[in-house]
Amino acid sequence: xxxxxxxxxxxxxxxxxxxxxxxxxxxxxxxxxxxxxxxxxxxxxxxxxxxxxxxxxxxxxxxxxxxxxxxxxxxxxxxxxxxxxxxxxxxxxxxxxxxxxxxxxxxxxxxxxxxxxxxxxxxxxxxxxxxxxxxxxxxxxxxxxxxxxxxxxxxxxxxxxxxxxxxxxxxxxxxxxxxxxxxxxxxxxxxxxxxxxxxxxxxxxxxxxxxxxxxxxxxxxxxxxxxxxxxxxxxxxxxxxxxxxxxxxxxxxxxxxxxxxxxxxxxxxxxxxxxxxxxxxxxxxxxxxxxxxxxxx
Amino acid sequence: xxxxxxxxxxxxxxxxxxxxxxxxxxxxxxxxxxxxxxxxxxxxxxxxxxxxxxxxxxxxxxxxxxxxxxxxxxxxxxxxxxxxxxxxxxxxxxxxxxxxxxxxxxxxxxxxxxxxxxxxxxxxxxxxxxxxxxxxxxxxxxxxxxxxxxxxxxxxxxxxxxxxxxxxxxxxxxxxxxxxxxxxxxxxxxxxxxxxxxxxxxxxxxxxxxxxxxxxxxxxxxxxxxxxxxxxxxxxxxxxxxxxxxxxxxxxxxxxxxxxxxxxxxxxxxxxxxxxxxxxxxxxxxxxxxxxxxxxxxxxxxxxxxxxxxxxxxxxxxxxxxxxxxxxxxxxxxxxxxxxxxxxxxxxxxxxxxxx
Numbered sequence: 180x181x182x183x184x185x186x187x188x189x190x191x192x193x194x195x196x197x198x199x200x201x202x203x204x205x206x207x208x209x210x211x212x213x214x215x216x217x218x219x220x221x222x223x224x225x226x227x228x229x230x231x232x233x234x235x236x237x238x239x240x241x242x243x244x245x246x247x248x249x250x251x252x253x254x255x256x257x258x259x260x261x262x263x264x265x266x267x268x269x270x271x272x273x274x275x276x277x278x279x280x281x282x283x284x285x286x287x288x289x290x291x292x293x294x295x296x297x298x299x300x301x302x303x304x305x306x307x308x309x310x311x312x313x314x315x316x317x318x319x320x321x322x323x324x325x326x327x328x329x330x331x332x333x334x335x336x337x338x339x340x341x342x343x344x345x346x347x348x349x350x351x352x353x354x355x356x357x358x359x360x361x362x363x364x365x366x367x368x369x370x371x372x373x374x375x376x377x378x379x380x381x382x383x384x385x386x387x388x389x390x391x392x393x394x395x396x397x398x399x400x401x402x403x404x405x406x407x408x409x410x411x412x413x414x415x416x417x418x419x420x421x422x423x424x425x426x427x428x429x430x431x432x433x434x435x436x437x438x439x440x441x442x443x444x445x446x447x448x449x450x451x452x453x454x455x456x457x458x459x460x461x462x463x464x465x466x467x468x469x470x471x472x473x474x475x476x
Numbered sequence: 477x478x479x480x481x482x483x484x485x486x487x488x489x490x491x492x493x494x495x496x497x498x499x500x501x502x503x504x505x506x507x508x509x510x511x512x513x514x515x516x517x518x519x520x521x522x523x524x525x526x527x528x529x530x531x532x533x534x535x536x537x538x539x540x541x542x543x544x545x546x547x548x549x550x551x552x553x554x555x556x557x558x559x560x561x562x563x564x565x566x567x568x569x570x571x572x573x574x575x576x577x578x579x580x581x582x583x584x585x586x587x588x589x590x591x592x593x594x595x596x597x598x599x600x601x602x603x604x605x606x607x608x609x610x611x612x613x614x615x616x617x618x619x620x621x622x623x624x625x626x627x628x629x630x631x632x633x634x635x636x637x638x639x640x641x642x643x644x645x646x647x648x649x650x651x652x653x654x655x656x657x658x659x660x661x662x663x664x665x666x667x668x669x670x671x672x673x674x675x676x677x678x679x680x681x682x683x684x685x686x687x688x689x690x691x692x693x694x695x696x697x698x699x700x701x702x703x704x705x706x707x708x709x710x711x712x713x714x715x716x717x718x719x720x721x722x723x724x725x726x727x728x729x730x731x732x733x734x735x736x737x738x739x740x741x742x743x744x745x746x747x748x749x750x751x752x753x754x755x756x757x758x759x760x761x762x763x764x765x766x767x768x769x770x771x772x773x774x775x776x777x778x779x780x781x782x783x784x785x786x787x788x789x790x791x792x793x794x795x796x797x798x799x800x801x802x803x804x805x806x807x808x809x810x811x812x813x814x815x816x817x818x819x820x821x822x823x824x825x826x827x828x829x830x831x832x
Contacts, residue, residue: 194524195714201531202717206565218559223566230566233573234713241706248703303714305721307531309561314538318554325552330736330743330776406654408559409727409773 199238207231564766606639635677690805716763780828
């Protein structure tokens with residue numbers, strides 16, 4: 180039959196199933212815990228867990244099949260060498276759609292199609308990388324570094340956010356209304372809302388980014404994600420009038436008022452992208468929230 | 477009845493039991509498969525054991541490793557990388573599972589019977605069939621080969637080959653999730669991909685001689701339906717997952733390491749950004765269920781250039797080129813692949829201009 184080097188179970192095929200199981204475990208684990216909030220929107224949670232479970236089951240069933248095949252057939256496989264068919268990744272079942280992959284005669288064997296010819300998708304080994312990275316580095320949510328790397332081609336645009344009704348409904352009993360930073364930015368850029376915003380004290384929550392504004396100021400930022408962490412968009416305000424400093428990525432609650440005049444001044448100098456300036460009347464450190472990103476409403 | 481020339485003598489396709497007669501037993505083995513096959517594996521058994529052992533160690537002792545990687549740049553890369561992979565995972569899993577199920581359950585003859593015989597009509601119908609049957613790129617090539625064997629007009633089979641990975645429901649859903657603020661991307665992707673598949677099919681039926689397509693398909697049997705299903709699904713997932721990892725790491729690197737201004741200048745200009753996304757799609761070879769998330773991870777680029785990425789990717793990439801050569805021969809690939817690339821980019825531009 181095939182000139183395999185191993186006499187026992189086809190390690191290559193078994194590796195494939197184990198890889199799938201490993202990825203399934205990773206997905207289920209992250210999906211089930213709060214770790215997923217660092218990477219994805221909360222609404223993805225059930226899908227991630229489901230995918231993880233499906234992969235787990237798929238890999239396990241496949242593993243069992245291979246094992247059973249091995250033990251019942253030993254080295255001799257009358258079914259056209261099960262091992263051989265695994266190598267080709269072909270699983271035709273008679274006349275139904277089979278996935279016979281063309282045999283590679285050795286030509287056009289580019290990097291990009293590993294596993295198509297012999298052996299189970301060698302490129303599949305790369306799937307170990309996210310498992311290792313997630314376990315080893317266990318990276319946190321995007322933070323200050325991402326804020327400093329924002330593209331100038333993207334910006335928090337005008338949204339459906341209407342400032343006036345919002346402020347009205349959130350100011351009962353003289354309470355200071357809290358805004359999302361993205362909402363604050365949207366209102367600060369909207370000529371209809373600017374004056375009202377400049378006249379109202381508001382509360383914002385975000386993490387501190389130092390070194391981006393003029394001396395004596397710091398940015399308070401939050402990241403918006405659309406699909407996943409890869410498209411994170413920073414919403415930032417420049418906090419003026421507060422002397423205390425905070426380390427990068429510490430979370431603060433800032434109470435203050437929009438400084439329309441200075442912001443418009445800076446606008447002319449800095450181009451279209453500007454963080455609205457907030458003059459702070461109070462800043463206090465808070466615990467990092469579970470959901471660090473803002474999700475556009 | 478087949479449009480293709482008779483299969484070359486050295487392939488297994490002349491076997492009478494694979495002709496379009498009554499179903500042979502599902503466990504029909506192709507004796508060609510018993511030929512000795514050299515094993516090429518990237519790691520020997522000792523090395524693979526070492527890999528698994530290392531993984532176990534890392535998992536068990538992870539808390540003591542944590543302090544080694546507190547670099548902000550590394551963390552930023554890692555977060556983006558993991559998030560793209562995780563975001564794409566459910567769609568990849570779904571696409572692979574459904575496509576493997578269909579491949580295991582739907583006989584090739586069904587499609588052959590359903591298609592009209594005239595290429596002009598068969599091509600768009602085949603394209604629409606692709607919309608309904610989720611097919612991973614990896615499996616759509618051999619499926620198309622099998623269709624040609626069954627007598628489906630070549631052009632229709634090729635249109636199906638192009639359309640199935642590009643416009644099936646899983647891909648459409650993935651695209652809508654990846655572009656929550658731009659739902660028009662879903663329609664644009666569908667229209668441009670369907671259009672490209674049909675145009676290529678029509679052009680092929682009009683201008684290409686049937687001898688260009690060799691039949692080099694081999695069939696091997698699994699031992700049971702369930703095994704066929706799981707083995708295919710695992711194989712497809714591994715391959716697609718591997719390329720997803722490549723694409724995700726590239727996106728993470730671009731967003732973490734390349735200066736924002738450099739990326740902006742590449743992304744901002746019309747032709748340059750379009751061309752770079754089209755080329756990137758060919759190089760990255762990402763499965764169509766996952767590529768929407770990679771495209772969403774490059775938001776500096778215009779929607780149209782990212783549309784080009786999404787239209788070109790499922791039809792032409794390094795992995796597919798190799799599959800084409802392996803399944804249909806080099807002469808075929810030399811004509812089919814550039815044609816498809818040009819049509820795909822053109823369609824993306826046209827549809828992008830109108831819709832986006």
